[in-house]
Amino acid sequence: MPTKETGAMTQKENIVVHNFINLQKMSSFQIRTFFLCFLILIFDGYDTVVVGYIAPALKTHFGAGHAQLAPMFGAGLFGLTIGSFLFGPVADRFGRKPTLICSVALFGLFSIASAWAGSIETLIVLRFLTGLGLGGAMPNAYTLAAEYCPDRLRATLVAPIGCGIAAGGALGGLVAPHLIGAYGWQSMLLLGGALPLALTVMLYLGLPESVRYLVAHGRQNSARHILQRIAPATDLSGVHVTLAEPMPIGSSLQHLLRPGLRGGTLLLWITAFMALLVIYFLGNWLPILIQSSGVPFRQASLMTALYLAGNGMGAILLGFLMDRFNPQYVLAVAFLCAAASLTSLGHLIETPALALTALFVTGIGTGGTMTGTNILSASFYPTVTRATGVAWTLGMGRVGSIVGSMIGAAMLAAHWSSTFMFAAVAAPVIVAALSVSALAFYRRRHPTAAIATPVDLSTQTTA
Template identity: 50%
Template sequence: MTAANVIDVQQFINRHRFSRTQIVTLLLCFLIVAVDGFDTASIGFIAPAIGRQWALDPAHMAPVFGAGMFGLMIGALCFGPVADRIGRKTTLMVCVGFFGLASLASAWSPDLQTLLVLRFLTGLGLGGAMPNAITLSSEYAPDRHRSVLVTTMFCGFTLGSALGGILAAYIVAHWGWHGVLLVGGIVPLAMVPLLGWLLPESVRYMVARGHGAAKIGRILRRIAPAADLSGATYTVADKAPPGSPVRQLFDPRLRRGTVILWAMFFMCMLIIYLLSSWLPTLIKNTGRSLQDASLVTAMFQVGGTVGAIALGRFMDRFNPARVLSLAYIVGAVFIALIGHAAGSSTPLLVLAVFVAGFCASGGQVGGNALAAGFYPTANRATGVAWALGMGRIGSILGSMAGGWMLTAGLSLATVFEIVAVPAVVASVCVLFMQKRKD
C-alpha cells in the first residue's frame, strides 16, 4: 500500500464539488432544527389556551416553559457524548423519534403535572438533536464554505419559529391546543424513516471510530462517483486527545477554547432569550400598541436570520473569532441604543432592534459554526452540545432576568445598558479564541 492510497476524508470533501448527498444532508438537518424552532415558538401560543382550559394563571404556566428549557439543557449535555460513541445519524434518529413521541403524548396530558414531565422529555430529545444536526452539517461541509453552510442550515430554526407562530394560531383557533402538539409529534415521527433512508453517517466519525473501508468508500462514492477508491485506506487529520469525549474538552489543547466557547454561548443566549421574552413588554411600556411592539420585536428575528448568513460568509473569508468579536461589540452598542430610541424615534428603534438581532442572534449561530470547527472529530458532537448546554443555562437566566429588572423599577435606558454588558463580555472572550493545535 502506497501513500497515494491513503485518503484524508476532509481533503476528499474539499476537493470535490458539493454533491447531492451533501445537499440532502444539509436539508435534513435544516428540517430537524426547523421542527425545534416550531416547538419553541408554538408552546408560547398554546400556553394561554391551556391556561384557560385548566383555569391556571401565568405564574402556574411558567413552569411549562422552564421544564422544556431544562430538558433542552440536559439533552444537549447527555446526547453529545452519546453521538461521539454511537454516531451522529443514530443519535439524531433516536432524538427526533424521542421528542416526536413525547410531543404526541403531550397532546393527551390530563393535567399540568403530566404536561410538565412530557415537556421536559420533549426538551431532552430536542436538546440532543440540535447539536448533532450542527455537527453532521459541519462534517459534510468543505472547509472553505463550512461557516456559511452551517449558519444557513441553522436558519431552519428561525423559519420553524415563524411557521410555529403562524400555524399555532390557526390550529388553536380550529382544533384547540392539542392539535399543535399533535403536529409537533407527527412531523418528527414521519421524519425518522426519512432520516434512516437518506441521511448518511459522518464519514469523519466513521474513520475516527475505525469503521470498515468498504462502508466509508460507499459514502464517498455518493459524493464523487467517478473517484478511484480501489484499495484505499482512510484517515482524518485531527487527532483525538485521550479519555472520554467529555474529558477531552479539558485537554491542554482544547480547554482554553472550551472555556471561551462556554462563556460566549452563555452570554449570547442570555441576551437572545431576554430580548425575545421581554422586548414586546418593554416596548409596550413606552406607550406603543402591542401590535407595534410585536412588529418591532420581529425585526430582532429578521436581523438574526440575515446576520447568521452574512456573518457565516465573513467567517469563511476572515478570522472567524475576530468576526464574531466585532459583531458582539457592535451588538452591544445597538442593544444599549434600543433603550434610548424606544421612547422617541420609531425608525431608530427598528434599526437598533434589527442590528441587535443581526449581531447577537446571528452571532450565536456563527458561534455554532465556530464550535464545530474548533473540536476534533472524536469529540465534536460533545463539544458543540456542551457549549449549547452552557448556553441553555444563560437562556434560563435571561428569561427570568427581564422580570427581575422590571420589578426593580429601572429606567428603560438602564435596562438595555445592562443587557449590553453580556455582549461586551462575549466580544472580549472570543477575541482570545485561538485555533486548535493538533
C-alpha cells in the same frame, strides 16, 4: 497517487477525509444531507416554541394562572439544557445518525403524548421529556452538517441550516390560528409530534453517518462508500481513509479540557452563555420593554419582528463573512455592534426609524452570532469529540438562557427603567465579544487544536 510496493507487500494509498472533501465540488449527496439537517431544525424550532402559542388556550382549558404555567416553560428549557449535555457524548460514542434519529423520535413521541395530558403537572413532566429530545437534535444536526462541508464553505452552508429554528417558530405562528380555532390546542402538539416521527423515516433512509466518525471507529468500507457518493467519478477501491488528527485517549468529555483545547473550550462556553442570556432576555421581555416606553402595541410587534428577522438574516450574513475573514473577529465585531445598539436603544425608542435599525443590528449581533458560535465550535474540535464539544457549548448557552429569562423578571420587579435595562444587558454582549476575540489569540497559540489547519497525511502510507 500510485500505490507503493515494497517487495511482496503492497501499501495502500492514504486519503485524508478533510482534504478529500475540500478538493471536491459540492455533490447532491451533501446537499441532501444539509436539507435533512435543516428539516430537523425546523421541527425542533416548532416544538421549542409551540407552548407559547397554546398557552392562552391552556389557561382556559385547565383554569390555570400565569404562576401555574410558568413551570411548564421552565421545564422545557431545563430539558433542552440537559439534552444538550447528554446527547453530545452519546453521538461521539454511538454515532451522529442514530443519536439524531433517537432525539427526533423522542421529542416527536412526547409532543404527541403531551396532547393527552390531563393536568398541568403532567404537561410539565412531558415538556421536560420533550425538551430532552430537542436539546439533543440541534447540536448534532450542526455537527453532522459541518462534517460534510468543505472548509471554504462551512459557515456559509451551515448558517442557513441554523435558520431552521426560526423557520420552525414562524411555522407555528402561521398554523396556530387555524389549528387551535378548528381543532383545539391539542392539534398543535399532535402536528409537532407527527412531523418529526415522519422525518425519522426519512432520516433512517437518507441521512448518512458522519464519514469522519466512521473513520475514527475503523469502519473503512462504510467510509469509502460515502466518499464514493461525494465523488462518483473517483476510484476509491483499495484506498485507506484517514483523519487529519491523532486519536485521543479517554472520554470525549475529558478531551474537551485537555491541554491545547481547555482554554478554547472555556472561551466558547463563555461566549455561548452570554449570547443566549441576551437572546432569551430579549425574546421574553422585549415586547414588554418596548411597550413600557410608551410605544403602541402594533409598533412594538413590528419592532420585535424586525429583531427576530435580524436573528435569521444575521446568521446568513455572518456565515458568509466567517468563511472569508477571521471568524472570531467577525463575531466579535457583530457582538460589539449589538452592544452599541442595545445601549442606545432606550434613547431611540421615540425615533422609530433609528429604533428599528438598532433592533435589526441587535438581532444580527445576538441570534446571528449564536449560530456563528455553534459553527465555530464545530470547527474547533477534532472528530472524536466534536459532537460533545458542540453540544456542551450549546448546553452552557442554555444555562445562560435560563439566567437571562430570570434576570428580566428581577429587573422589572426592581422597577428598572427600560433604558437602563437595555444598557445593562449590553454588558454580557461585550463580554462575549472579548471572549471570542480571545479565542482568536488562543487558536494562534495552539494551531494544532484547530481542525481548520489539519496535518496533511495524504503523503503517508499505511500497510
